[in-house]
Amino acid sequence: MLVNIYNQVGEKIGERKLPSEVFNLKTNFDLISQVVYAQLANRRQGNAHTKDRGEVRGGGRKPWRQKGTGRARVGSIRSPLWRGGGITFGPRKERNFEKKIPKKIRRKALLMVLSEKAKNNLLILLDDLKIEKPKTKLLKELVENLRANIENFKKGSALIILPEMDKNLLLASKNISEILTIQAKDLNVVDLLSFKYLILPEKAIEVIKKTFLK
Secondary structure, rough: EEEEOOOOOEEEEEEEEOOOOHHHOOOOOOHHHHHHHHHHHHHOOOOOOOOHHHHOOOOOOOOOOOOOOOOOOOOOOOOOOOOOOOOOOOOOOOOOOOOOHHHHHHHHHHHHHHHHHOOOOEEEEEEEOOOOOOOHHHHHHHHHHHHOOOOOOOOOOOEEEEOOOOOOHHHHHHHHHEEEEEHHHHHOHHHHHHHHHEEEEEEHHHHHHHHHOO
């Protein structure tokens, strides 16, 4: 698969053949959905927590004697039947939402999503990507220039994939809601699917091959 290579201004400077083992896989949507559901489940913190009758404060003394009052027998005012008592079958923070997906399947799903982006012309390949200072304005101008000059890069969110740590780009993208910056070694299916376009410096392809092709 041949794709155009652009500079930071959005000018075409050549073409490159993408590695077929990364960008030319047949898509299995069922496999991708399994990985997405597992990844989202593993991100759940499970903070919702209700107290049962043993955790609610008070209720240590028996409200009235067992017999002779004419009322129903009660052992504690913190019974789930009482207002202010414990909660029966409520959410507990001990619940574990973790789902295990084999590493091979996760890697294959990620490469499938990359292949889909490339096939649908949603991959913007750059020769290099640098900004002088960690300024949001600089990154915003850079992206706007790319949109203005690249025909298949129009309105929509974008994921910038870096070959290595670049603090300037990471800090500059924090204030732009429709742009996320991530290192190539940390790629995952959910982030790839959450953004329409991929902005990919050429060096990042080698990092992806080294990390996800075993």
